[in-house]
Amino acid sequence: MGKFKNSCIIDDDPISVFGIKRSMKETNFTDDVVVYTNGQEALDGLTKMLNEGKKLPSIIFLDLNMPIMDGWEFLDDFIKIPNTNTEKVIIFIVSSSMDPRDMIKAQSYSMVNNYILKPILRKDLVRLMSELDIKQP
Amino acid sequence: MDTTAHTIPIQEAPIALATVDRNFYFVNCSDQWFEEFGLVHKNVVGKPIHEVIPNTPVQLKSMLENCMATGKMQEDELRHLSPGGSSAWYKWRIKPSKTDNNTTIGLIITCLNTTKSKRAKELLRDAENVAKMGGWDLDLITNTVYWSNVTKLIHEVPLDYVPNLETGINFYKEGESRETITKLVNNAIMHGEPWDTELQLVTAKGREIWIRTKGKAEFINGKCIRVFGLFQDIDEQKRAEIKSGQIQERLDLATSVAQIGIWEYNVHEDILEWNEQMYELYGVKKEDFNGVYDTWKACVHPEDKARCQQEFDMALAGTQEFKTQFRIIHPDGSIKYIKANAGLFKDADGNITKMVGTNWDITDQINAQLRLDINKESFKGSFESSAVGMALVAKDGSWMDVNNSLCVSLGYTRKELLSLTFQDITHPEDIDNDLNHLQPLLEGKGDSYQIEKRYFHKTGRIVYVVLTVTAVKDIEGNLSHFISQIMDISPRIEAKKKSEQFLEITKNQNNSLLNFAHIVSHNLRSHSSNLSMLSNYLLEEEEENERKIIEKMIFDASDSLHETVEHLNEVVQITTGAQEQMREVNLNNTIMNVEKNISALLSEKNVECDIAVDPKHKVKAVPAYLDSVLLNLFTNSIKYSSPQRKPKITVSSKKKGKNIILDFKDNGLGINMERHGEKLFGMYKTFHQHEDAKGIGLFITKNQIEAMDGKIEVESAVDKGTTFRVTLNAE
Structure with missing residues (x-):
């Protein structure tokens, strides 16, 4: 049994997705993981999940720089999905951008829990799990 | 009874006398009667009286009737008016003629021509009124006082007023006037001394007036029985006299205070008379002055002497008015400026007898004038040589004078500028602001203002200035004109614009x-x-x-x-080295070339191209970049064309100012501008699910255009099409 039942990765970079998945496996982070390669795909997928009466992933790793619909646009649209408990979803921004403007912008979204710089390594997920334990005893 | 022998016939009576019967028909009349009324010896007997006497007044008829009715004597003075307007006065007496048994058988009429005495009286009365002169009379026997009507009028008492000696005296103003009259009346009664003096009276209405009173006493057997005299209202003359006395006094005071010297030169005797001020003015002692023309001449400044002599001679000859200005040397050596005027007096034969004139010291004025001249001179000097543009501007906005700096700033000659108003050369957008600031000055509500404004140089370019306008007032405090200082700040503004441009570039x-x-x-x-x-x-x-x-x-x-x-x-x-590679490129040729290079692709995708670019339009560009930009726009349009429609590309150009605007329009998929507008030209941004979408094309395009100092904008609607607007420099 992993720490979380369902996790979600939204990233267009296959190497990045590979890395996150690998770290998850090593830390026994999650039972199940779903991957979308851009914001639009994720939005469509998650909406479909809701329509089918499925539970949303409890944690989402979101990349910023993606084609079609980037991370910011996803955030803007995600809160607009009707009749959901999107606030129960924990979102982590996962980006290679060290641009302070991006980090400041991330703070303006209340549903964003934290901003993690790529690459995501084991220790990142370990720390993340212990932090969430404190927050959600 | 025979009475004729004892009676004088009526005809011979020495007065005008007539008898009439009960019906007023003539019985007879005296020769005097005929004479008086200018009748020839006709038979008047038996004729009615009004036929005999011309212009009979109606009162006479009623007198006759009254006499007949009452039997009493009638007496009155009547005026007879002739149709020609001349009048005569007659004193009539009418007495009934009675028989022994006291029945009236007729009337006896006498008439006396009183015209002369009547006229004399009237004249006297008129004279009294005109001269405001009344009479008075003090009867010491009965101790009564008589005042004529005019006297009463002067005292402003009613005509029925009865005066006595005491009340009469009491009308005189208390103090000197009353004391004087009491003494004079006493002197007259005691010593028979007449008087004639001017005193003040307080009338019944309380008015204080000046009167002339004249009186003398009448003695019988060494005893004064009557004092009488005249009484005249001289208030107006007296006041005028007093006033003129005051004026004279004031004039004396004024000439003394104002230090105006007055001189009088007697031509025949060569005597020059000076008033006090003249001595002071010339610093000459009265005892040292011998009163001759030469003494005056000795005081005049040597340089002015000959001219003064000439002017004086010309004035004496009557050829020119004496109105001059000269310098005198004071005994202490100081120089005074004197202004002199004079007038001539002539005798009955027209010979000049004397000259009277004034002298006054205008040294202070002259010095002030000199200082003013120096100020004016220095103002004029600084006005001319000022590096700042300066102008004297009239109230209507026309230039009164402009200095050289202003001419240089605005590119006009002085003559050209003077024929214009400031409104003519002011930038239209700045006129209202200037006028709004000017208005309070015109209304006297301010002294100056400062604004930044724009003028037009003669060549049409804009001249930026800081304008300072100051109101100049005349001696009465009214607005006279304006002094404008016009500082040309065009170089400063140009530098500012340039630095703003640099700032913009740096910012970019x-x-x-x-x-x-x-x-x-x-x-x-x-x-x-x-x-x-x-x-x-x-x-x-x-x-x-x-x-x-x-x-x-x-x-x-x-x-x-x-x-x-x-x-x-x-x-x-x-971005590196783009500027060096910039050259003039014909836009249309470049587009046609690019279209030719991709003609295979265009025909494969069945694209319709409508290129309407002005063949004359040339742009400054790096040829390789322009090729690359156009190629990218073409391929983008093809790549993102809509499968629903036959692709169409429309290219057009227009000139706007220094720029050429190129519109590149397609009917493709379009872009959601709300969503992607901001990052459309970003690196690695893609917006379509397209295998070739890498997100680098538009990023490069934008960089290339900006390297050529141009810009690119976009308008788009999803599933309608996209228009890219490229702005490039024409030259």
């Missing part, structure tokens, strides 16, 4: 730099972080298959890194 470059840093941060770092992560995994991984996968990924990541570095290098190359 700074933005590009930031953008570049962002790109580096996003795109390079994503690959480097992948590489570091994968290397870590490779070190840990022992399983062979897994290692192979990781190795493959490391290759991909390093390829991507290489590609990104290439792209970034390309971008850096775009």
Whole structure:
């Protein structure tokens, strides 16, 4: 049994997705993981999940720089999905951008829990799990 | 009874006398009667009286009737008016003629011509009224006082007023006047001394007036029985006299205070008379002055002497008015400026007898004038030589004078500028502001203002100035004109504009730099972080298959890194050295060329091209960039064309100011501008699910256009089409 039942990765970079998945496996982070390669795909997928009466992933790793619909646009649209408990979803921004403007912008979204710089390594997920334990005893 | 022998016949009576019967028919009349009324010796007997006497007044008839009726004597003075307007006065007496038994048988009429005495009386009365002269009479026997009507009028008492000696005296003003009259009346009664004096009276209405009183006494047997005299209202004359006395006094005072010297020169005797002020003016002692013309001449400044002599002679000859100005030397050596005027007096034969004139000291005025002249001179000097543009401006806005600096700033000659108003050369957008500031000055509500405004140079270019306007007032405090100081700040404004341009460029470059840093941060770092992560995994991984996968990924990541570095290098190359490669390029030719190069692709995709670019339009561009930009726009339109429609590309150009605007329009898929507008030209941004979408084309295009000092904008609607608008410099 992993720490979380369902996790979600939204990233267009296959190497990045590979890395996150690998770290998850090593830390026994999650039972199940779903991957979308851009914001639009994720939005469509998650909406479909809701329509089918499925539970949303409890944690989402979101990349910023993606084609079609980037991370910011996803955030803007995600809160607009009707009749959901999107606030129960924990979102982590996962980006290679060290641009302070991006980090400041991330703070303006209340549903964003934290901003993690790529690459995501084991220790990142370990720390993340212990932090969430404190927050959600 | 025979009476004729004892009676004088009526005809011979020495007065005009007539008898009439009961019916007023003439019985007879005296010769005097005939004479008086100018009748010839006709038979008047038996004729009615009104036929005999011409112009009989109606009163006479009633007198006759009264006499007949009452039997009493009638007496009255009547005026007879002739139709010609002349009048005569007659004193009539009518007495009944009675028989012994007391029955009236007729009337006896006498008439006396009183015209002369009547006229004399009337004249006297008129004279009294005109001269406001009344009479009075004090009867010492009965101790009564008589005042004539005019006397009463003077005292402002009613005509029925009865005065006595005491009340009469009491009308005199208390004090000197009353004391004087009491003494005079006493003297007259006691010593028979007549008087004639002017005193003040307080009338019954309380008015204080001046009167002339004249009186003398009448003595009988050494005893005064009567004092009588005249009484005249002289208030007006007296007041006028007093006033003129005051005026004289004031004039004396004024000439003394104002230091006006007055002189009088007697031509025949060569005597010069001076008033006190003249001595002071010339610093001459009265005892040293011998009163001759030469003494005066000795005081005059040597340089002015000859001229003064000439002017004096001309005045004496009557050829020119004496109105001059000269200098005198004071005994202490100081020089005074004297202004002199004079008038001539002539005798009955027209010979000049004397000259009377004035002298006054205008040294202070002259000195003030000199100082003013110096000020004016120095103002004029600074006005002319000022590096700041200056102008004297009339109230209507026309230039009264302009200095050289202003002419230089505005490019007009002085003559040209003076024929214009400031409104003529002011930038239309600045006129109201200037006039709004000027208005309070015109209304006297302010003294000056300062504004920045624009004029037009003669050549039409704009001249930026700081204008300071100051109101100049005349001696009465009314607005006279304006002094404008016009500081040309065009070079400063130009420099400011230039530095703003530099600032803009710097800002843009700074933005590009930031953008570049962002790109580096996003795109390079994503690959480097992948590489570091994968290397870590490779070190840990022992399983062979897994290692192979990781190795493959490391290759991909390093390829991507290489590609990104290439792209970034390309971008850096775009901006470096672009300026040196800029040249004039014919836009239409370039577009046609690009279209030709991709004609295979266009026909394959069945694209309709409508190119309507003015063949004369030329732009400043780096030819390779322009080719690249156009190629990218064409291929983009083809790549993102709508499968629903036959693709159509419309290219057009127009000139706007110094720019050429190129519109590149398609009917393709379009872009959601609300969503993607901001990052449309960003690096690695893609908006369509297209296998070739890499997100580098528009990024390069934008950089190339900006390197050529141009700009690119976009308008688009989803599923309608997209228009890219490229603005480039024409020259």
